[in-house]
Structures are given as structure tokens and as C-alpha cells.
Amino acid sequence: MARRILVINPNSSKAVTAEIDRAMERLRGADIEIVCTQLDAGPPGIHSQRDSEMVVPLVLAEIEAREDTTDAFVIACYSDPGVFAARETTAKPVFGVAQSALAFAVTLGERVGVISLSPTAVARHMAYARALRLDGFIVADLPVGKSVAELQDEAAATEPMIAVGRELVERHGANVIVLGCAGMARYRERMEEALGCPVVDPTEAAAGFALAALRCGYRTVRR
Amino acid sequence: MARRILVINPNSSKAVTAEIDRAMERLRGADIEIVCTQLDAGPPGIHSQRDSEMVVPLVLAEIEAREDTTDAFVIACYSDPGVFAARETTAKPVFGVAQSALAFAVTLGERVGVISLSPTAVARHMAYARALRLDGFIVADLPVGKSVAELQDEAAATEPMIAVGRELVERHGANVIVLGCAGMARYRERMEEALGCPVVDPTEAAAGFALAALRCGYRTVRR
């Protein structure tokens, strides 16, 4: 019987969930089912420290509600809201997309550049990376100045995304880029072409980890 | 008219609040009123990652409810739950006791040892210290293996507290100790005598910062 990975988008946007769902297609297989959902009571996007903390009780409730029918969880927001609390809540593996993206990126290249939505997101992400001791190889984390909603408009957002990527590569020396937000996998192809280096979608990274963990029998542990 | 510092104990224990209140006596003055409260809907103690994150919405609600009558806030739990979200919630200064204690301690000595309640608290505190880049001077953070409730029994807890402090000093070379939990100021005197070095109560440190900030006109800023 197939094992099920539940990808939780902690904002309320079904469009974002649909984007994530599309990206998951490549990781699905006969033995692995990947289901994506959003938190209907969540904010439209995680844009502030407050958003990222207020959403934690909802994330934990979702995990508790779905624990019996899920084999591994992915929290699909680049602030990894509640990932360590979730590991106290369920014995099933729980992967945050930020820690997964950083860990995956550093095996592809040595100098990781991150694209975040806003300056306050940059500060939040860098503090988290330091907490995980995964900050050393981040050459820069730069804001694109867009909201989650604005990033759904691919036509308008592609150029700004590439411009920030170019600054990471040319000025800061990045040789691999991480998209610091879930639901943006569709930007990968055009950005990789323009920048000449890998562009990591964090949810793909996390689902890849979950897949390997389920197949090989790894679990995640409490802090 | 006196300015008011509100010290929020995010657990529900009135005994802990009373302890904190007693410690605040020395920092009160004609121009500074210090009021202490607990979160009645909070957990009996903050003992897990989950506790420390589930309590954040309550902390933010308390700050919103009291903002008009408060000049500076102190969040009196060594996990500093919600401190950066609080700074988005109110324009009044907000001090977390952990960051205050570490910053104060390093001006007294160079090698800071922290006493936490449990191993999971140690991991949470160290991750937070790294996020703040205040971990470099921490020589060790060791658990005493007691709950918040057990630490109210001074007769039983003093010896274990001193034993952990001694290990920090003798084995790890600490020359200043931080109590990694609010409401423990009463242990200071006996521990300082036994260990021969300063023992920082984090709530005293935070209230001291709040006092200086109010007098000199400093504010805290968003992430």
C-alpha cells in the first residue's frame, strides 16, 4: 500500500496549494502518495513574524487531525512554522521546507543564495538558519519585494525574480539559488536558464527528503 | 507621572508571578511602576517547544489588551515567546528575559553558563541564542532536571541548582551564571555565595533594560 506524505500549506490560498500540488507530481510514484492542503483559517500569506507564529497552533491541529492517515508531513512555508513543536506532536517524520532547501542546496553547490519576499522575511530566515547552524554557506538572502499573492502572477514576477537571482550570483557569488517561499516551483526552469545554476524549490526538497526517509526508514526527532 | 513596566509571566502560575513581583521590588522607584501578571490560560510551565509556541497568541493578546496603560513590556519566560512578534504588535519597548540576561551577563563576566530546566530547554535556548548571535560567550547550558513547579520548593531545589552551577564554573570555566527560567531570583544570594560569581536573574536583567530604556528614551525595533 502506498505511503502518504501530507504537504501542509499554512496559508489559506488554494492557488498556492495548487501550485505546490503541481510541483509534487514529479515526486509521486507507485509507493508514495503526496497530498497537498492549505489551512483555511490561516492568513492569505505568511508575511510577518506575527503571521509565522500565530499560524503554529493551526499547523499543529492539522497534524493532529491527519496523523492517523499520514506517514510523513511537510510544512510548506519557508518560515518552517512549528516544525520542532510538530515533532513533539507526532512520531511521524516532519520536514520543514526551509531546512530541507538549505540542506539540499548545499549538496548541489557550495554558495547558496536565498530569495525572500521582504526584508523582514530575510531577517526571520537568517535567524532561523543560524539557529539550525545552516547559515555558514548562505552568501546572501535578498528580498524581491513581493507578497505571496503577487508571486502568483508569473508574467509580472519572473523578471524581478531573475534580477534578484542575478544579484545573488554576480555580486555575492552564489552558485545555487533557493526560492525562499513555497509554491514557486514554476519559476525554476526560466530562472535556471537565465542564471545558469540550480534553483531549488523548497517543497520539492522537503518532499524529496520525506520520500527517501519513508523508503529507507528514517524518522525525525524532537529538539 | 510614573511610567509602567508590565512583566508578563506566560505560564498560569500565580506563585511564579509572586516570585517575580518580589524580585522587581529593587528596581521600582518614584518614576517607574512595575506590574507583574500571569497568563491565566497559559500552561502551568513552559516545558516543551510546543508550550513555548502555543503560548504566543496569548502573549500577543495580553500585550494588545494592556498596550494603552503600559510603557514597556517584559516577557518573563526564558524562551522569550513571541518577543519579535510582540514588537510588530506594539510600538512600546518589549524585552525578552533571555536576550536581556545574556546581554547583561556578558558585561559582568566573559564566560556565561546557563542553568536550564531540562535537556529540551537547553536545545531550545541554545538555538535561540544562536539566532540572536549571543551564543559565542556561553560556555555551557546545563539542565537541572526540575519543572517550574518543583523550582518553587526552594529547600529542595537549592542544592541541585548549586551543583549545576558548580559544574558550569569548575568544569566549563563560567565566571557568571544565568538562571534560565523566570521566577528564581531568590536563589541568587545563596548561589552567589556558594559559587563565588554573579548569578543573573533574567527578569531583573530585562526590567533593568526596560528601566534604562524608559529613562533614556530608547525603543525596541521590529526584526
Added chain:
Amino acid sequence: MARRILVINPNSSKAVTAEIDRAMERLRGADIEIVCTQLDAGPPGIHSQRDSEMVVPLVLAEIEAREDTTDAFVIACYSDPGVFAARETTAKPVFGVAQSALAFAVTLGERVGVISLSPTAVARHMAYARALRLDGFIVADLPVGKSVAELQDEAAATEPMIAVGRELVERHGANVIVLGCAGMARYRERMEEALGCPVVDPTEAAAGFALAALRCGYRTVRR
């Protein structure tokens, strides 16, 4: 048509290759073929700095010889011999097991302990981890004092492996263990039971990365 991952064991031991091959079983699938080979001209085990450097030309030659029929390479020695030179030699993705194991481990826990064969291996591994900036979360890297050959004797080696793991967990606080040598996946189950935490086989980690990279279209880049 299935994509092929070639796992190169850079020592000459067919027994080690067979062990690695067994471990790969769980990562194989309809779309991914995993082939394992050793370097017949390599040393019986990589036990010194000299071994780890002398073997690089052989690794690069093997990659060149097999490039046309391979979609991704895994270099299955915990010294990652030639991994950056290999990325100059082929445009196909190349994963080293050490960098993969460290990156995977830190998504499972926060405090990684490594078990190496000997003190000189510890020094070599730590220097490499620093070069990658993946050393911050390693709480300790301890030697078990066994050769590659001796580790094939599972009956004799299990207890020493568990003993070193226990020191990593109890004295150094590790909450996830990395096996600092290829071909040791069979130790995972008993060690996880004894230690109560995940034990990462580095070749499983690297093959997991290669699998996700092939499915999602990620490549590795030159230094």
C-alpha cells in the same frame, strides 16, 4: 526508460560493494536503476589521507568511462574523494556521501554525531566538513578504531559501534548519528534500537539526493 545512478565504491573490496548494493534496494524503483561498482585498482580501504588522494585519478577515470550510460554518480567513500573534480569532469550530477549524509542528518535532528574509523579519519572528515561549512552542527566525530575490513565482521563490530554511538548521544548530546564510512547500512537497525535516534547511512542519503535530483531535474555544479 529508467535512469541510472552509478554508485562508485573507491576501494577494491567487492564485499563492501555488495553491502552497498543491498542497502540500495530500498531506493530502487521502476524509474530508477542503481548500479554499484568498486575500483579494482583502488586500495582495500581508504584509511589515510594518502589513500583518499591517490584514489582520485581512478575515480575520475571511472566517471569518464561510464559517463554515457549514467545519469547520476554517487562517490561512496566518506572522504568524498574527487567530488569537486568530478563535477568538472562530467555534467551529470555527482553526490558525495559525506556531504549528503551531513545535509540529510541535520534535517532529521539538530545535533549530529559522526562515527569514523580512526583518529586520522576524524581529522580528515572534520577538515572537509569545515571546508563545506557543514561542521557547525556536528557535536563530535569519534573513531571506532576499526578498518574497513574489520567492519565487515558484523558480529564483532556491532558492540563497538554502539558504544561509540552511545558516547556521542550521552556525552556529546547527539540526537542523530552519521556512519562515517560506506557499506555499513546493516548496522542501522540495531544501532537505532540501542541508541533511540536515527542512524544515517551516507550512501542511502546520497542515493536519496540523486533520486530526488533526477526526478525533479536538479544538477550539481562546479566549485
Added chain:
Amino acid sequence: MARRILVINPNSSKAVTAEIDRAMERLRGADIEIVCTQLDAGPPGIHSQRDSEMVVPLVLAEIEAREDTTDAFVIACYSDPGVFAARETTAKPVFGVAQSALAFAVTLGERVGVISLSPTAVARHMAYARALRLDGFIVADLPVGKSVAELQDEAAATEPMIAVGRELVERHGANVIVLGCAGMARYRERMEEALGCPVVDPTEAAAGFALAALRCGYRTVRR
């Protein structure tokens, strides 16, 4: 009876002492007397490594001479000349303004920018911050290119000070500024307005620490 804090300006400028004295007004109270003095035999300003080291014997002599009538000392030069030697000279608490300013600033914001007088001061200050392990959160330390004397001309110096502050905020991402020299508190208000973030006067920070230490019974310790 009031406790006395002695603030020692280690240069010979009475104008600087007067400036410091004015800033101290807000920290004085019924229980705390704050007295400011300069070293008449000191240099007109501490502008070199040599200045900062030659002045140490004078600082220690001043502390010895005033020990009986003083409850806490503040050394009001951003090189903290002699602060650790002073703690061997007297058992009374001794605070250096640089370590105090850095510790205070990091509780207000997370990214500290420092304004120093000259490039050689920058190098000296950064080496000291590293020695204290308080360098991690300093995003940059930039020189304004003025002497201590020139900074007394507020009309001429305000614009350059704001310009350097702006570079710290806009280019380096600082969200709190530290004035890397004593006697400049009067710049705070206009700079905070122009920059939109807190601007820390180091002597205010140190006197704030001394005040809290005296009230709560903390002492400083030998290296």
C-alpha cells in the same frame, strides 16, 4: 544614602566630560548619584592604539584614588581602556562603555551598526568586539572621519554622522546604531529621527547597567 557612580572620561577634555554629564541627567535619581570626571593628564582624545594603551595606568590610578567614595565605575571611552585590569584593581563593579553599548543595542534590535571616529578606531573596536565575542551581530563598523574635538561642533558634525548612519542602515541593514565614542548623546535625537531606528549612546548604556547592578546587587568579575 545614595550610591555613587563615577564616570571616568579618560581624555583631558572638559567639554567632553560636560557632554557626558548632561547625558547622565536622565539616569540620576534619589538613590543614584552620577559623577563625571576626566583625566587631566590624558590625551585630548583617544585616537590611536597607543593613546588607548598609554592611558591605562592613569585610569587605574584614578580608580584607586576614588575607590573609597565610589560604588560603581564607568570607563567612558569606546576602547574600554583598562576595563579588565580595573576589575583586578577594585572589587566595585566596573563597566566599559563599548561592551555595554553592544550588549544594550542587541536587545533593542538584531543588527548593530557602529559609528567610529577613524579607520584605525574601527580596527581596534572590532578586535575588541571579537575578544568579547560580541562581534557576531555587528553588521558594520564605519568611520566618520572626525576627531573627538571636531565632534564637539554639533552643527558641523551632525550631517556626516547621519550620513554614516544611513549607510549602516541602508547598505548594511543595521536596525540599531551605536555611537562608537563617548560624549555624543546629543546627536541621538536628530539621528534617530533621520534614521528611524534607535541610536545608542554608550555611556548611557553603561550607566544604565551600573544603575541596575547597584540596585539588584550585581558585581563584575575578573577575567
Added chain:
Amino acid sequence: MARRILVINPNSSKAVTAEIDRAMERLRGADIEIVCTQLDAGPPGIHSQRDSEMVVPLVLAEIEAREDTTDAFVIACYSDPGVFAARETTAKPVFGVAQSALAFAVTLGERVGVISLSPTAVARHMAYARALRLDGFIVADLPVGKSVAELQDEAAATEPMIAVGRELVERHGANVIVLGCAGMARYRERMEEALGCPVVDPTEAAAGFALAALRCGYRTVRR
């Protein structure tokens, strides 16, 4: 009888060896003979990760062949190819020019800037410096964009070398420069004049260490 230092240029360029030989003149003396050689089977220059690793077996063979007639070895390529393997191959002292240059430079100034040939050399050098924990004081490592052969054309290369040095000094604050390639000592004088700070030739540094080691009886040790 004089002791002999063998300086091995691991590329095949006799012109580079001649340059190195000239620089050694100042370190020769009655008691110390310094002999320079190249690897005739080596590449024309070490320009890639692959070059730097493929050359190691040749370096080790040269050391073995010359061990009986040599008292100390210098590996004269800024990638220090095989330096740790060499220390397993011979009991005679072995110095790498990169580690020697960094160690020597930091005793001359505090902020070291490195000039490398290409961006890939920069990445390789910085990874090595991190492995040695000698990266902290490197303010930047910048590429001049020249090959080993092009650097033999002093007339054409001097200006670009000075331009990169100027960027290291003026933009990155370096107060000592390291030439990140062997055989460039002749640039020192004009660069020092133009930049106003010391410019370290790595082979001079390594031979200086070898000289002091031979006179005082120091040896180098295995990893």
C-alpha cells in the same frame, strides 16, 4: 654541512621554477641550500580542481624520490596539493605555500586580502582556508583573471595585479596582501609601492618557515 630545502613547483613550467628560484636567493645562506624543481609530467598550470587533485600522485612520487637528499619540502602551488598526504609519505618537514602565506601574513597585518587567478581558484582556496581554520582574517579573495602563463608577462600583468590589490585594500580593508599563486615574487616591490602595504609571496613565506624549522628543530605532523 648545509641542509637542503626542496621547493617543488607542481606544474611543468620551467619559467615558473626559474622565478621561484630567483625569489629564494634572499633566503639562502651558508647553512641552507634551497633547490627548486618542477614536475615535468604536471600540467602547465594548476587551473582547476581537477588539476590540483590529479597532480598529487606526482607530488608524492617526487617527494619519495628525493627524500634521502632533502631536509625539508615546500610544495609551491597555492592549492597546497598533497601537503597532508606528503606528511604521511615522509618524516621530513613539509610546508604548503598557502598555509604558510596565510600564517605569515596575519603576523604582518590583521586583515588579509588574497589575489587568486580565477573564480574557481578563489572557491578552492577559501574552502582550503576554512579547512585549516585560517579563513577568519581573510577579508576577501579576488580573482585577477589570468592564467599561470599570462602572469609570466610582467609588463602586461602588473597593472591588473595592482588593480585587484587596490580593491582588496580600499573596498575590503585589507592591510596585507597575499599572492595566491607561486612564482610571482617579482610583483611584490611594485605592488607594495602602489598599495602601501606588505605583499606576501607564498613561496618566500614557506621557505622562511622551512628555514626556521630546520634551524630550531621543528617538524610537521600528520593530520
Added chain:
Amino acid sequence: MARRILVINPNSSKAVTAEIDRAMERLRGADIEIVCTQLDAGPPGIHSQRDSEMVVPLVLAEIEAREDTTDAFVIACYSDPGVFAARETTAKPVFGVAQSALAFAVTLGERVGVISLSPTAVARHMAYARALRLDGFIVADLPVGKSVAELQDEAAATEPMIAVGRELVERHGANVIVLGCAGMARYRERMEEALGCPVVDPTEAAAGFALAALRCGYRTVRR
């Protein structure tokens, strides 16, 4: 004409100067004269932070008095008193023995252990190493619990010195030892024999640097 290196022992002990002088014998040559002197007005030994700072004006005066007849200075106390101020005082190269010893040691091995006189010396030395960013490769700095005078009694001090060295090697993994005090070169031979690894005398290291600097034309620079 020979160039002259002046080695300044900043304490008043002629016995220590004589010891240093003996060690210098191996570095003297036809072109290099090495003269050793002590500060008659200095303390009998540098045992405290205060000692190390009070002696700076004397060191600078000695340098000024001897500048005309000296080509390079070595400050032979492991606290490097006044080394950066000295570089503002004279244009001749000035080497501190601590920075020289650390830089030299890391080219011999990778893991440096330091033996200091007392715990307060350990703290002073480590703060200085951090300031220089030469602390990363120090595995431990341990006190032997002896004064400068007591270390002149070789019969009594050898065993304790070896015992501390053994702890550095066996427990902390050091593979090169630095003697954290001047005038102890005579311990080298017996310690190297007992410990099986190089033991660096800091004055030998500094004089070695000075020798290479004079021959090759390097100078030291202001901070």
C-alpha cells in the same frame, strides 16, 4: 653589515632573558644579530591583566630608545603587550611572540594546544587569539599553575609541563603544543620526546618570522 633583532623581555628577570638568549643562538647567523634585553622597571613576571597593561608604556619607551640601532623588534611575553601600539611607534617590523607562535604552530599541525601559566592567563590569551582571529584551531589552552619564577626551576617544572601537554594531546586532540610564556625553550626537547609532537617556543617562532621578514623585506603594519 648584520641586521639586528632586539628581543624585549618585558619583565625584569635577567634569568628569563638569559634563557631567551640561549634559545636565540640557533637563529643567529652572519647576517642577523639577535640581542636580548629585559625591562628593569617591569614586574618580575606578567601574571595579571594589570601587569600586561601597566608594562606597555615601558615597552614603547624601550622601542623608542632603541629604534635607531634596531632592525626588527620581538616582544617576548605571551600577552604581546603593546604590539599594535608599537607598530604605531616605529616603522621597523614588530612581532609579538603569541601571534607568531600560533601562526607558526598551525603550519606544523592542525590542532594547537597552548600551555599557559594560570587560569587568568588562559582567559587573556584566548581573548587575544579571538581578537586576532587565530582562535579557531586552538583545541584548548590549559594552565600549568606556575609563576614565571617557578618555571625557571626546570627539575621541578618539567613533569607538570608534560602532564598538561599530555592532557592537551590525549583529551583535546592537540597535535602541536605552544608554550604560552617566553623563556621556556629548554623544555622543548623533553616535552617533544614525551608527547610525540612539536612543542613551539614562541620566541623562536617570532625571531624566525623576524629573520624571514628582514631577509625578504617584509614589514609589519599598523592596525
